[in-house]
Amino acid sequence: MTKRAVIHVENTENLVEFAEFLVSEGWIILSANKTEEILKKQKLPVTRENSLSENNMVKADTYKLIRRLMMTKYHEEDEPYISHPDAEDNNIFIVCMNMLPSINTSIVSKQFDNQLYPKNFFVTTTLRCAFANYENLLILTDPNDYKEAMIQLRTGNISKDFRTYLAAKALNLVSAFDAGLSASILQSSKYNELFMNYMMLPFKRELQLHYGMNAQQEAYFYKSPSEEGSVGNFLKYQAKDLTYTLVNDISYAWRQINTLFALLKDQLTVKSTNSDGYEFTTQFTPLTGTVFSLAVKFGTILGASHATNVLDSFKATFTYDAVTTTDTVFACSSVINTEAAEEIVKGNFAAIVAPSFTTEAKQILSQNKKTKLVPSAKVTNINLEARFINGGLLVQTQDNTLFNQWKVRTKNRPSQIQTDELVFGMLLAMGARSYSAVLLKQNSICGISQGCTSEKRAIDGVLYEAIKFSERASGIVGDQSEISKEIDTSNIGEILVCDGAIPFCETTKKLIDSGVKAILQTGGTASDEEFIDYCNEHGVVMVFTGMTHLSF
CATH class of the missing domain: 3.40.140.20 (AICAR transformylase, duplication domain)
Incomplete structure (x- = not known):
């Protein structure tokens, strides 16, 4: 009985070793395109299968291959052989195929107006149909499974559990490919459908990390499709030493x-208004x-x-x-x-x-x-962030809008230097866990509080952190929790920024007494007017944005 194996892969890892094994065991390899070229360079006999060709415009060839796969029947040695006329032609017992799922929103262009599916789309169709006959076929999509496949093929005893496992992995690959293709279309600029009915993105399990957030937890890195980000190639070589947290x-x-x-990097501008209602444009x-x-x-x-x-x-x-x-x-x-x-x-x-x-x-x-x-040279371009919750997945767009407007609520506007530092401070607060407050001096953090339960506690925290920083900078070594009485708090910071609304309180008075000259916040508290009056009395400028940047 002739044994045939269809091989058509984009991931060529372990390909040659597996093909050499099949040839040595008397298998006929059916292939085309890149896979065929690789095997022929290794002097391995390959039979051209036209239905696998990228230039195949005759769908009947693909249907014929699928029919052959569906008709294949695996026989134990003691079972009688099929006698129908084309039985010999149906002896395809191995389907070794894979493709690389990806997201490419540029797919929706003129060249795809009449044909949205890529050239390798037939692979998913073939694999899905092969799944229907998994009891008679060995469906290989992951190069890491070739070794076990060779062992079981050599012994002539392929377990049903192994066939089922491989078939399920084939469906997993097919679903990832289809998810990437549908996302490429729906999330393109033509449709801009970020929140699809089914949130499926083909993240691929790349490698296992040393451990999770704690040593008793497992962790894996799943790679974003077609992206490297800040950790892509790096992880391949150092994952054994890395934890989830790092x-x-x-x-x-x-x-x-x-x-x-x-x-x-570019000249950012924002529409602004003075305290008297005069409109102007703030330039950074x-x-x-x-x-x-x-x-x-x-x-x-x-x-x-x-x-x-x-x-x-x-x-x-x-x-x-x-x-x-x-x-x-x-x-x-x-x-x-x-x-x-x-x-x-x-x-x-x-x-x-x-x-x-x-x-x-x-x-x-x-x-x-x-x-x-x-x-690292790239960041991923997926404009979504998500969090697993009990019963589902919370998904939202990333917070990429810094300001929509500036309302200068004090008599004086911030100077250009203050304006630029206020923006820098808000970018830092925007990335910190809420509630957060940032105190800056000469374009550097001199106090930051993060993950606070209220804006008031964020302001209290940033004052404390700024004073402790002044202690360290002055070389004063004291209790980590107590504030030294030796420290001069008259000029600990100049720019105060908060990702929420700052209430007027004793802490804000102390911050102004400690050198704060410009404040940027959301605004909207009951004490706003009192706060504005106090700033005017002390020559402090204050700007409201009306926009929160909460994150956790």
């Missing part, structure tokens, strides 16, 4: 850096050439800054909370050079994320074996 922090830090760069200074840096630990910002070079940006970020760099991720928008690396290596960082590293910088940073170097 990978999450790497991604979070790089996303924040890209958000800062994307929104501030484009920060092209500026280096942004950020320190993150467990999804919490530990420091941030921007400066004209990598070293100064790092120093301002690192100085804010230098004692907690263990397990911390440092991210930078520019290439890490030698000068910066010599300072960065002094901190016990878990990972350094940047567009790239100079050769000398790599050598310096490699002195700390525990520090991972993560070169």
